[in-house]
Amino acid sequence: MPRFQGLVCSATLAMALPLALVLALGSLISSTQAAARAFFVFGDSLVDNGNNNYLVTTARADMPPYGIDYPTHLPTGRFSNGLNIPDLISQQIGSEPTLPYLSPQLTGERLLVGANFASAGIGILNDTGIQFVSTTFLLSFHRRSLTFDDLQVNIIRIYKQLEYFQQYQERVSSLIGEGQTQQLVSQALVLITLGGNDFVNNYYLVPFSARSRQFSLPDYVVYVISEYRKVLARLYELGARRVLVTGTGPLGCAPAELAQRSRDGQCAEELQRAAALYNPQLIQMINNLNGEIGSDVFIAANSNQMHADFINNPRAFGFVTSKVACCGQGPYNGIGLCTVASNLCPNRDLYAFWDPFHPSERANRIIVQQIMRGDASYMHPMNLSTIMELDSRTP
Numbered sequence: 001m002p003r004f005q006g007l008v009c010s011a012t013l014a015m016a017l018p019l020a021l022v023l024a025l026g027s028l029i030s031s032t033q034a035a036a037r038a039f040f041v042f043g044d045s046l047v048d049n050g051n052n053n054y055l056v057t058t059a060r061a062d063m064p065p066y067g068i069d070y071p072t073h074l075p076t077g078r079f080s081n082g083l084n085i086p087d088l089i090s091q092q093i094g095s096e097p098t099l100p101y102l103s104p105q106l107t108g109e110r111l112l113v114g115a116n117f118a119s120a121g122i123g124i125l126n127d128t129g130i131q132f133v134s135t136t137f138l139l140s141f142h143r144r145s146l147t148f149d150d151l152q153v154n155i156i157r158i159y160k161q162l163e164y165f166q167q168y169q170e171r172v173s174s175l176i177g178e179g180q181t182q183q184l185v186s187q188a189l190v191l192i193t194l195g196g197n198d199f200v201n202n203y204y205l206v207p208f209s210a211r212s213r214q215f216s217l218p219d220y221v222v223y224v225i226s227e228y229r230k231v232l233a234r235l236y237e238l239g240a241r242r243v244l245v246t247g248t249g250p251l252g253c254a255p256a257e258l259a260q261r262s263r264d265g266q267c268a269e270e271l272q273r274a275a276a277l278y279n280p281q282l283i284q285m286i287n288n289l290n291g292e293i294g295s296d297v298f299i300a301a302n303s304n305q306m307h308a309d310f311i312n313n314p315r316a317f318g319f320v321t322s323k324v325a326c327c328g329q330g331p332y333n334g335i336g337l338c339t340v341a342s343n344l345c346p347n348r349d350l351y352a353f354w355d356p357f358h359p360s361e362r363a364n365r366i367i368v369q370q371i372m373r374g375d376a377s378y379m380h381p382m383n384l385s386t387i388m389e390l391d392s393r394t395p
């Protein structure tokens with residue numbers, strides 16, 4: 001009975017709601033924008049905050065000890081012991097953390113905070129991350145003879161993320177109108193973190209991978225950058241006007257690579273060569289794109305340098321090691337995944353790497369500090385504090 005009443009009640013409310021909601025949200029949006037801008041996140045596991053929990057994939061961080069230092073101490077889908085880079089950027093710009101786009105809680109005025117579209121395992125290229133399909137899914141793929149397109153449900157590839165961004169804008173438009181939505185998007189901050197997987201989980205995934213037979217490394221980098229340019233151009237088309245674009249870190253220095261590709265604990269050479277080729281070309285491409293647009297829409301974050309600082313001199317940053325992951329097994333704790341059965345360090349703040357691939361919350365804090373205040377060798381053409389100051393002056 002009470003349940004039935006509840007239903008009737010909300011049905012009546014639903015009829016009265018739209019106008020009230022539009023009015024409330026309309027006034028809310030002007031006040032939120034004064035306080036905090038919307039924030040949109042695109043990319044891979046370095047910035048995924050839980051979308052993959054809603055997908056059939058093996059690329060997820062939904063089990064302990066992931067999240068052990070998160071405020072709830074529970075796994076959330078973030079590939080971190082605690083907060084990740086988007087969480088820390090949200091703090092810096094004074095907004096609530098964004099929800100994963102696939103979260104059922106992302107409705108109503110929560111949409112105005114922004115959204116996180118990122119999905120662990122994806123890359124710039126559509127064929128990056130194909131190994132993250134679950135075995136069960138592969139079996140049903142086999143039995144029911146689904147098409148290759150159906151396989152794309154396993155992770156949200158970048159073009160799907162952009163499609164969701166468009167869908168998001170349609171949803172927000174129905175709440176606050178098209179004009180206000182455009183304004184919300186153009187005044188928003190955007191973060192995109194992509195590219196590492198195109199090497200680790202594609203070109204170098206297996207010896208003689210399809211891409212490595214197709215391209216020499218320098219040619220592959222040129223190709224990947226040309227595809228990334230299209231992604232960024234699309235983001236611009238969809239209304240983004242302030243976009244932080246992170247380069248890759250020193251890929252060969254991750255504990256996973258030390259364990260698999262290094263005999264003496266030096267960063268793995270081939271992946272280091274990949275990062276050394278990729279990062280300068282990314283900056284060049286961003287410069288060209290900004291030149292064409294005639295405005296500094298895209299801001300390059302030199303993640304390679306940000307990581308290299310604490311990888312080369314961990315003690316200067318209060319880490320006991322930058323080679324051994326806090327959670328994992330085997331040499332450098334770099335083999336396999338971080339699970340309940342893994343070695344787990346007692347103090348995560350002393351480790352630069354949380355798991356074989358991902359930085360710890362403390363390392364993320366150092367990175368976000370540089371994004372905020374770093375000089376031109378870290379942030380090109382300017383850092384986030386400068387952007388915020390500039391944008392607060394533009395009406």
Ligand SMILES: *[C@@H]1O[C@H](CO)[C@@H](O)[C@H](O)[C@H]1NC(C)=O
Binds near residue numbers: 126159227
């Ligand atoms: C990747 O997929 C998107 C959407 O499915 C498509 O538009 C794009 O052309 C593809 N890129 C390449 C290089 O095949």
Ligand SMILES: *[C@@H]1O[C@H](CO)[C@@H](O)[C@H](O)[C@H]1NC(C)=O
Binds near residue numbers: 376379383
């Ligand atoms: C970055 O931020 C600081 C303020 O925190 C500022 O002094 C510095 O000049 C900025 N650097 C660049 C390159 O914008």
